[in-house]
Amino acid sequence: MTDRDCLAIQIEGLRFAYPDGQVALRDISLCVGPGEHVAIVGPNGAGKSTLMLHLNGILTGQQGVVRVGDVEVTAANLRLVRARVGIVFQNPDDQLFSPTVFDDVAYGPIYMGLSEPEVRERVSLALRQVDMESYAPRTSHHLSLGEKKRISVATVLAMDPQVLILDEPSAGLDPRARRKLIVLLQQLRQTMLVSTHDLRLVQELCSRTVVLDQGGIVADGLTSVLLADEQLLRAHGLEPI
Amino acid sequence: MHSSPFDLYHTGISPVHGLDARVKLVLALAFVLCVSLTPVGAWPVYLLLLAVTLSAAELAELGLGLVLRRSLLALPFALAALPLLVTLPGPTFASLRIGRFLISISGPGMERFVSIVFRSWLSVQMAILLTATTPLPDLLVAFGALRLPRLLVAILALMWRYLAVLIDEALRMMRARDARSGCVEGRGGGSLRWRASVTGAMAGSLFLRGFERSERIHSAMLSRGYDGTIRSLSRQPPDSRSWRLMVLGLAVLAGLLLLGYRLG
Numbered sequence A: 001m002t003d004r005d006c007l008a009i010q011i012e013g014l015r016f017a018y019p020d021g022q023v024a025l026r027d028i029s030l031c032v033g034p035g036e037h038v039a040i041v042g043p044n045g046a047g048k049s050t051l052m053l054h055l056n057g058i059l060t061g062q063q064g065v066v067r068v069g070d071v072e073v074t075a076a077n078l079r080l081v082r083a084r085v086g087i088v089f090q091n092p093d094d095q096l097f098s099p100t101v102f103d104d105v106a107y108g109p110i111y112m113g114l115s116e117p118e119v120r121e122r123v124s125l126a127l128r129q130v131d132m133e134s135y136a137p138r139t140s141h142h143l144s145l146g147e148k149k150r151i152s153v154a155t156v157l158a159m160d161p162q163v164l165i166l167d168e169p170s171a172g173l174d175p176r177a178r179r180k181l182i183v184l185l186q187q188l189r190q191t192m193l194v195s196t197h198d199l200r201l202v203q204e205l206c207s208r209t210v211v212l213d214q215g216g217i218v219a220d221g222l223t224s225v226l227l228a229d230e231q232l233l234r235a236h237g238l239e240p241i
Numbered sequence B: 001m002h003s004s005p006f007d008l009y010h011t012g013i014s015p016v017h018g019l020d021a022r023v024k025l026v027l028a029l030a031f032v033l034c035v036s037l038t039p040v041g042a043w044p045v046y047l048l049l050l051a052v053t054l055s056a057a058e059l060a061e062l063g064l065g066l067v068l069r070r071s072l073l074a075l076p077f078a079l080a081a082l083p084l085l086v087t088l089p090g091p092t093f094a095s096l097r098i099g100r101f102l103i104s105i106s107g108p109g110m111e112r113f114v115s116i117v118f119r120s121w122l123s124v125q126m127a128i129l130l131t132a133t134t135p136l137p138d139l140l141v142a143f144g145a146l147r148l149p150r151l152l153v154a155i156l157a158l159m160w161r162y163l164a165v166l167i168d169e170a171l172r173m174m175r176a177r178d179a180r181s182g183c184v185e186g187r188g189g190g191s192l193r194w195r196a197s198v199t200g201a202m203a204g205s206l207f208l209r210g211f212e213r214s215e216r217i218h219s220a221m222l223s224r225g226y227d228g229t230i231r232s233l234s235r236q237p238p239d240s241r242s243w244r245l246m247v248l249g250l251a252v253l254a255g256l257l258l259l260g261y262r263l264g
């Protein structure tokens, strides 16, 4: 894995500890090329969510560099980075903070400074993509977990980011919704980083897999190769399929 | 587990439900203003105002029960007006003997007390009508249209959304505790002191969860471009029918107020 293409995402020597001293990432280096779909797998507490939050500067490491495209993630570039990177959080209650579904999906586009017709256009397209068009006037806290999850994906799709970061996108979805999500994600051309425990989703969606454990990368390679390596999977809390 | 005590909205399709939220908000505020400006003792006007709220409730197909039940909320506030009964000078209306004390209630005091209670009851009814027929998100938009500061509207919106989440969280925690508080026959479930400390820890944990959630929400807002300013889409102005209704409503209220002053 030496001369990888680093045009979309480049992480070098990233180290991060939470304020309470818990070291969550140690010396992470990762390169992702444009349009690549990369799965991040690993046991609970491996640091997957923490890593994802570094990609648009919500967390910033004590050491190391993160670049998205040609822009380094620093306080000065945050606006630029955040327009490029869309994150779907693990918990949809954190993602959906507006009174109605429409307001939530429109939030990103409004802050991108789009005109009103453009915003409406984006919202209806994004909701159509996750099959939730009729939910626009609904209230977020009356939705089921799976519905919230799909709306969360729409909030990010509406921003049409270059890089999509998805934290456990399929958790809590029923089989049909999960299937639709996989089909939808397969069609997207964006660079994609997906953290998940759903190895079947990985198999269908991502050509490349990165295994994370205890804050470090322990394997990085073709999904077909890694998922066939039973010993590796078992050693890092995963179950071969 | 999606209950929330803030869900005052009562789903329905009625002319009142269909009315533009901005018009409803303006009319409701005007109604409350009119009620509080009507002079003391203008009974016929009070009855006409009551007729307004009751017929609006009827038109909204809410059922009088709902409106009357919720409007009991006004009662505790009436206590504040209680001293008026005995402090206002005037001819004695009735007297009460409590032990060695003789309390005399004056006529003007009685009139003013009943007026205040009746009028606050009317205002509360109107607030109930408004919240029962208008979804809160629409109401928030209406606040914005009436030039309430955007920051305030945004705070109200977040509060409404996350109080529900927090209540859900508290309910979940209590349910988890209850699910694990089985007790073997004959043996009690821990000392009072221990149970109190568990409850205390739960409250603390709820606070921490709320605090951490607020950080995560802030992150979510930031990652979708939030920069400290509050922005929202502009809405279409109300249509001409809404305008006409609003003007008509305001005229009726002004008429009632005038009548009140003629009588009062």
Ligand SMILES: Nc1ncnc2c1ncn2[C@@H]1O[C@H](COP(=O)(O)OP(=O)(O)OP(=O)(O)O)[C@@H](O)[C@H]1O
Residues within 6 Å of the ligand: A018, A019, A020, A022, A023, A024, A042, A043, A044, A045, A046, A047, A048, A049, A050, A051, A090
């Ligand atoms: N706010 C926080 N403060 C302190 N420590 C934290 C915080 N959030 C996470 N951690 C710790 O950092 C480590 C990595 O957590 P992270 O949430 O990134 O794991 P994850 O790989 O996403 O796990 P999961 O599969 O359960 O989602 C864990 O040991 C966790 O306990």
Ligand SMILES: [Mg+2]
Residues within 6 Å of the ligand: A048, A049, A050, A090, A167
């Ligand atoms: Mg996680």
